[in-house]
Amino acid sequence: MKPLFHPRLVNTPEGDPGVLVEFLFERRALLFDLGDNTPLSPRTLLSVTHAFISHTHMDHFIGFDRLVRLLVGRNKQLHLFGPPGLIDQVGHKLAAYTWNLVANYRADFALAVTELGSGGRARHAHYHSRDAFRRSGETESVISDGLLVDEPQFSVRHTLLDHRIPSVAYALEEKQHINIWKNRLDELGLKTGPWLRELKRAILVGEADDTPVRAKGEDGERLLSLGELKRSVVRIEPGQKVAYVTDTAGHKANAERILQLISGADTLFIETPFLQEDAAMANEKYHLTAARAGELARRAGVGRIVPFHYSARYPDGEALAREALAAFEQRDR
């Protein structure tokens, strides 16, 4: 199957934490954390629709400015999610600049900020370039089951962890993965094209089987029913799951929340800042050890782990990855 999500670290594992998830066949991306993002091209950053922030220690938030700089002057909306205090902090960042000219631009760039509290409580606010980024539209809501984004193709859930401050971990889940059999298209005299995207959308939103679909045939357009196409050219598989966990103490309460969030993930991005021999230091700083990260991934039945957030104290950062992998695969035990 061709995966829908193409996730990767924004920086090397020694650099600022962050993951970019690009979508197959779509100019769209999601960002997890907003640390230094200079390795990403303006074109890539312009495709970001949602940014999910763990917490606002500087190495997770300094990239906000570059992202906003690229988006100002465009008719776009950026959704931001993060810990309690985020709405004020976004406001403070924006207030550090002068926006007297931006308010006259024809295009309106909007930030929709959601800060996530305990018990599912959430606060929302907007900042529009047209209003010189004055705060507006403040509301509150209660989020059930950690669900932040629910689109036909995918959802994003979160959990709050303890990093001596709240730190948010996230899981991105594709709902169903729809494959098109190329050979079956050939057999039916159908050609690939944008109509396949419309076909997938109709399946994802659950349209009725007798819905007509305009298919592209070798001799022009053909009208086929959705049900017919589902039976003949489509294969539906379980979707992909990608999880992002960073800056969290390794204690039991956190572990339980992490296990629940990352259960069965295909790919887990997880911090490995300290070796197990420095567990005392990891505890003091409310971080995981590499061994603890690998152990949690194993217990959650994760498919693959990507270790990152290496502490600069280790000249050989790969020792952290090795320790995490050994715990993940339960070697040397």
Ligand SMILES: [Zn+2]
């Ligand atoms: Zn931190």
